[in-house]
Amino acid sequence: MPLPRPAPGTGRWWVVGIVGIGLASALAVWLGLANSVGRVxxxxxxxxxxxxxxxxxxxxxxxxxxxxxxxxxxxxxxxxxxxxxxxxxxxxxxxxxxxxxxxxxxxxxxxxxxxxxxxxx
CATH class of the missing domain: 2.60.40 (Immunoglobulin-like)
Known part of the structure; x- marks a missing residue:
């Protein structure tokens, strides 16, 4: 069974969403490390x-x-x-x-x- 294709013109928003999630994840990891490294x-x-x-x-x-x-x-x-x-x-x-x-x-x-x-x- 083939996967459904996104509606025409929505592919750009998929890319924007994936990049946004990636940046948010990287920011969360960076903040977590910055607040814990070197602490007692x-x-x-x-x-x-x-x-x-x-x-x-x-x-x-x-x-x-x-x-x-x-x-x-x-x-x-x-x-x-x-x-x-x-x-x-x-x-x-x-x-x-x-x-x-x-x-x-x-x-x-x-x-x-x-x-x-x-x-x-």
Whole structure:
């Protein structure tokens, strides 16, 4: 079964539409990369509730080499309320990725620990 042909005179609009979609896609990729390259990012890799007053949090920090970073680590209770917080300074080094393990002291029993933010110092 042959494919239907576009109406005469509409081929130009197909070309304009395809070029427009291509340019919009390229712009979206460029903006995404421009906003993420060279920025500080982090990944929570684990946590363990040690006891009623502390939780151990593990995370990786990815940053430009030679840049110091300060991260805020929170311990949360079962209703996601903050029961403990700790500021962790990750010193500058030549490594772009650094693994951190910290213990957050809590006011009540925590059920999880997570990194809230990491910003350049």
């Amino acid at each position: 990012t982090w990944v929570d890799t684990g946590y363990k509730v040690v006891d009623d007053r502390s939780v151990r949090v593990e995370f990786d920090v990815h940053r430009p080499s030679g840049e110091a970073v300060t991260c805020q680590v929170n311990a949360l209770d079962q209703s996601f309320g903050v029961v403990g917080t700790l500021e962790v300074r990750v010193p500058a080094s030549s490594e772009k990725s650094v693994h951190q393990v910290v213990v957050v002291r809590t006011a009540a029993r925590a059920v999880t620990g997570t990194v809230k933010t990491c910003d350049p110092s």
